[in-house]
Amino acid sequence: MTSTSATPAQAAPLSAATLARFAREVAKYPADQKQSAVMACLSIVQQEQGYVSTDSEAQIAAYLGMPAMAVHEVTTFYNMYNQHPVGQFKLNVCTNLPCQLRNGQGALEHLCKKLGIEAGGTTADGVFTVQPCECLGACADAPVMLVNDRQMLSFMSNERLDELVDTLKNHAK
Numbered sequence: 001m002t003s004t005s006a007t008p009a010q011a012a013p014l015s016a017a018t019l020a021r022f023a024r025e026v027a028k029y030p031a032d033q034k035q036s037a038v039m040a041c042l043s044i045v046q047q048e049q050g051y052v053s054t055d056s057e058a059q060i061a062a063y064l065g066m067p068a069m070a071v072h073e074v075t076t077f078y079n080m081y082n083q084h085p086v087g088q089f090k091l092n093v094c095t096n097l098p099c100q101l102r103n104g105q106g107a108l109e110h111l112c113k114k115l116g117i118e119a120g121g122t123t124a125d126g127v128f129t130v131q132p133c134e135c136l137g138a139c140a141d142a143p144v145m146l147v148n149d150r151q152m153l154s155f156m157s158n159e160r161l162d163e164l165v166d167t168l169k170n171h172a173k
Contacts, residue, residue: 014059018048022063035066038074042081051082079133080149087122087129089168092146093156095132098139107143108132110158114165127172128165 014022025040041060045052052075054068061068075081079092093099093108108119111130115123122129138144141154153164 035064088127090129092131092133094136094144096135099142102142104143107156
C-alpha cells in the first residue's frame, strides 16, 4: 500500500501590479526601514487574494528582506488578517470584557445560532464568517462588531443583528 501526502498549494507569484503597490508603500519609509511596510503589504495581498497564505507571507518577507517568521508574527497578531479563506461577509464581534459586560458574548452566540455555525466558522454557502475579536475601542457602544474589517456597528441588539444578517444576505453575490 502506498501513501501519498498532500502538499499545500503554492501561491502564485506576486503580480506586477501587486509589486507596484508594494513599491509605493515601501517608498514611504527610509530605505533601511522598508520592513515598516509589512502591514500594508499584508493588506494588499489580502485585498487581492481574500486571505494571506503562508506562501504569500514568505513572498512578502523576501520582498521586504525580513524573516518569514517575522511576517507570520504580524499576520497572526492582528485579527484583520485572514489566514484562510473567509466568507463574503466577515463579522467580528467584540468579546473583550467591557463588551462582555454588555452582552458581547450573547451577540456572538446569537449570530452563530442564527447562521447555524460555530464561532470562527463560515456558512456552507460561503456568505458569512463569524469570529470573536478583541477590543474595537468603542466600549461605551457595546456590544460592537466590525463588518469586513471596515465598518464598525454599535449597540448590536439581537434585533439589529437579525436586520444586519438579512440586509447582507440580500446583497450577497
